[in-house]
Amino acid sequence: MTIVKQASGLSIALVSEHASPLAVLGGVDAGGQNVHVAHLAAALAQRGHRVTVYTRKDAPDLPDRVVSRPGVEVRHVPAGPTWQLPKDELLPYMAEFGRFLVGEWQARPPDVVHSHFWMSGVAALSACRELDLPLAHTYHALGTVKRRHQRSSDTSPAERISCETEVGERCDRVIATCRDEVAELAEMGVPAHRVTVVPCGVDTDRFAPWGRAADRGGCRQLLLQVGRLVPRKGAAVSIAALPWLPDAELLIAGGPPPELIDQEPEVRRLRALARAAGVGDRVRFLGGVPCEEVPPLLRAADVVLCPADYEPFGIVPLEAMGCGTPVVASAVGGQLDTVADPGTGRLVPPSDPAALARATAALLENPAQRAACGAAGRRRVLTRYGWGRVAASTEAVYQEVVARRPAAVTEPA
Structure with missing residues (x-):
């Protein structure tokens, strides 16, 4: 891929209304998008660009500006109350967010704007249309998919899908994270020729086979599931598979801090399922795990399970593969792209404990195959998903949308 860079780099505005790159991970609305924005901003800065991340001010003591690293500034936007709100309650404040962006950009407009998640797209689109700025957009998750799977449990605003469609139709380019998303967007009316696939990335130095492994506690076969404790992540499927895996133990990492884990309703539900299944x-349940403890856990596991009902992208398979650990994942969303079956792991139908158990048992019974999958997974991550490569591909999209914008015309005196 050939990239034409400006001598002084681009001025890039990343808009991420609820997912701050400075946030502590593990909360209900703090996860993969926060990681994505933080690492993308850092990798773009490393390529010589100037990056400002705009995120909502959700605490009264947050400073207006924070320099998170050379070349990256985080701007806390006053939009709505200065305390944390669930992201599904933020839409009424996006007009205020957009007006703030207009005020910020009138004097010093960025070369390109890249919004993350649909509500960021709403705020950024209004500002970019008023100031005639190029806009790229990444959804991270689509309302059509969430509604199809969660149905009456979907807490998204009623306007979500119509807003997502408008953003997709009016922005200069959609940056999708996987091929499955391209098909979903086409069903919404956003044609494939307006979409470029750039996957999420992984820190290949941090998620690596070398380094400390967590204590297995004498466990003969160790399975691991990492992620938010919400039903769609499929922990119930992993538990239901255990009766077919009599020598395996399952660790589930995620959710509230360990001292609060017994109060978590989802943990109580899953424990009841485990007791009923005799496992x-x-x-x-480990509870929320500090970021620095995730790679040791992934290295210690024999197999990492990712059995989500749906997964817009899914970063855990990449992190496991980076650590050289094979993955058994549901064949949905971004996992269809990241997990190469049979090379780096196995893909199974979602919500199918028996299929999950069969694929996992085959790997547990064959150490040589596990090792081969782990090595192949590491190679795949290095060649496709490092943040340097992701940033280069994203930069190419920026250069394209900037180049396609007509140059400003100066009226004769």
């Missing part, structure tokens, strides 16, 4: 003594 209650083989399932352990």
